[in-house]
Amino acid sequence: MRVLVVEDETRLANNIAEALRERCGFAVDCAENGTDGAALTEFKHYDLLLLDLMLPGLDGLSIVRQVRRRKDMTPILILTARDQPAQVVELLNAGADDYLAKPFDLGELLARAMALIRRGKGASQPVLTVGRISLNTVEQTVRCAGDLIDLSPTEYRLLEYLIFRPRAIVSARELLEHLYDYNWQHHSNVIEAHISNLRKKLRAVGEETSIVTLRGRGYRLEAPEQQL
C-alpha cells in the first residue's frame, strides 16, 4: 500500500510517514505544500491520502475537491488543528472520508488509515482469507491453516496487495506503483523475484493457493475454485 502525506510541518510529516512504514509496512510519500500534494494525487498511485487542512499553496479542502472531481475514489483522511463542527461537515460533504484533530494519537491515526484502506478495497475487517491462507493486516502476519508463514516485509506487502483483489490480474507496474515510494528505483524484475519467493513459501506449507504469472499482463492470486 502507498500513502501520500501532505503536511507542511515536516517533523510531523516525517513522524507519520515513519509510523506508517514501520507499523503498517506502507510506502509513504510526503509533500510539504498543497500544490505539490495535489500534483502527486494525479498519478493515482495512492491507496490513501492523508491531508493537513491548512497548507501553503493549496489547502486540504481544495485538494479533496480536486480529487473527487476526477472521480478518484482514493480514501482521504484529513488532519486538522481546527475542529469546528461546521468545518468538519464541509470537509466530509466535499468528499473526505474521515478526519483527525491535532494533536492526535499516532496509534489511532494508523488504525484509521488501515480501516480506510481496507474499506476502500471492499473489506470490512482486518483479517483477509483466500483458501487456507489468512492475512492479518493489523499484526502483519500470514497464516496457513493456523500456522505462521515467515514472509519478508516486501513479500507480505505483495501478498497483502493481491489478497484484496483475488483472481484479478494486477500488473507489475501497478504493484511497483503501489508498493514503493518515490525514493525507490523502479525495476520490474524486483517484483518478479519477490513473487517467485512468495510462491515458493506458499508451496512449502502445501497451500494450493498460488500466484500465477500471466506473461505481459501481470499476476493473479488464484485459489482452488471451491475454496474461494
Add this chain to the structure above:
Amino acid sequence: MKAAANAIKTHSLSRQLIGGVLLAELLCAALFSAAAIGHEMHGRRRAFDVMLRGRADSLLGAVRDAEDPEDNVTVDPAELVLPAQDLYEVLSPSGRVLGHSPASSADLLAALSTPHPPGYFNFRVGREHYRALRFDGVRVIDREDNGGLRRPVTVLYAAPTWYLWREAVEAVQFYLLAGALLLAVTGIALVWFLRRRLSPLQELAAIAGRVSARSWEFVPPAAVLRTTELAPIALSMEELLKGLQLAFERQRQLTGDAAHELKTSIAVLKSSLQLLSMVPRTAEQYEAGLEGLLLDSARMEELVSRMLTLARLEEAPVELGESCELQSVVRQVAERLRPLAELKQVVLDVSAAEPLVVALPAGDADLLCSSLLVNALQHSSPNGRVSVLVRALDGVTEMRVADQGDGIPASALPHVFERFFRADRSRSRASGGAGLGLSICKAIVERANGTIHIHSAVGTGTEVTVTLPARQNSAQN
C-alpha cells in the same frame, strides 16, 4: 442587568414630556380662566351699576306733586315697574321720606338711609348683600305752566347682588368645564402625537438592545436616521459596533491561529514520542529521537515565549519616562550577532553616528533590533550585506535595516506584520520562526507611538524602516 435597573431610578422621557406639557396647559387654562372671569365680573359690575342708575332715574321720574297744602312732592308707586326685591327711598332736602319701596322692611330702609356721600356704595343686611346708589336729583314738575316747579330730592336705590354672584359662579363653572374638556382633548392628542414622534427612539432602543457579542447586527431604521437628534447617535453607534466587531473577530482569529500553532507543536511532540515508543529501538535510535524531541520542545518554548511577549506588549502602553539610547543598543545587538553574520558570510554594517534617546524600554529596543537583524541575516545569501542606519530626522529617530536577500513577493508583503503569517511556511518553520517576529516588532514600535514600514522587491532585498518619536532633552543623558 436587573440589579442595575433597580439601582438606577429610571424615568420615561415621553411621560415626562407629556406631564410637562399638560402641566403647562393646566397653568395656562387656569390663568386664562382667571383673567376671563375677572374681565367678565368687571363688565357685569359695570352693567349692574348702569342698571342701578337706570332704575334710580325711573324712580326720579315717578316723583309727583303731592297736591297738598305744603305743596309737597311724593312718589307714585303706580307709575313704577321695578323688581320687587329692590329697595328705594326718596328723600326731601330736609331729610323727610317722600316715598319708599312698599315691600321693604324698616331694617332695610334704615340700612339704606344711613348717611353716605353721593355715589355707589355697598351694604349688608343679615346675609343679603346690596349695592346702592345715592344721588341728588331735581324733579321738574308741571313743566307746562311757566317753566314748571323745580323740586330737589335725594334718591337712594339699592338692589341685592346675590344674582351677580350667582352669575359669577356660573361663569367660573363654564370656564372650568371648558378648560377641563380642552385639557382632556389636547392631552389625548398630545399622548398620541408624542408616542408617534418618539417611536424612532423606541425603535433605536429596541435595535440597540438586540446587539450582543454573538450578534453584531445593528442597522439603524430609516425613521431614526431621518431624526436630526437621533441620527448622530445611531451613526456613531453603528461605527462603534463595526469597529468592535472587527476587533472581536480579529481576536477570535488570533486565538484560533494561536491554538492552531500550539496544537501543531503538541502534535509534533506527541507523535515523536509515540513513534519512539512504538517498537523497541536501539540506543542510537533513542538518542536521535531524544535529540529531535529536545529540538521540538525548544521550538515550542520559543513559540510560547513569543506569544507571551506579544501579549505583554499589547497589554499596556510604554510607561512615561522609560527610554534608552538607540545607538548603543544597535551596536550591542550587532556585536552579538556578528558570529551569525560570519557564519552566513554576510557583511554586517552599522552606521549610527550620534547617541539618540528614544521612548522605548531597553529590553524592547534590544528585541526590536535583534528581531530585525536576525530576519535580515537569515534572508541574506552568502557575500550579501546587511546594513543598519540610525539617524535623527525632523523630530523623529529613524532606523533602517536593509538586506540584499531574496525579498518578499508582492502578494505576501501586506501580510508580513500579521501574526503567524509566513511567506514561505516550510522554510520559516525550518529556520525556527513561528511567524511572530515582525508582529512583535510592530507591537514594540506602535506601543511607543512609532511607525514601521517594509519595502521589498523579489531578488533585490528587503528594507524595514522604523521611526520613533525622539526625546528632545536627552542626547547627553
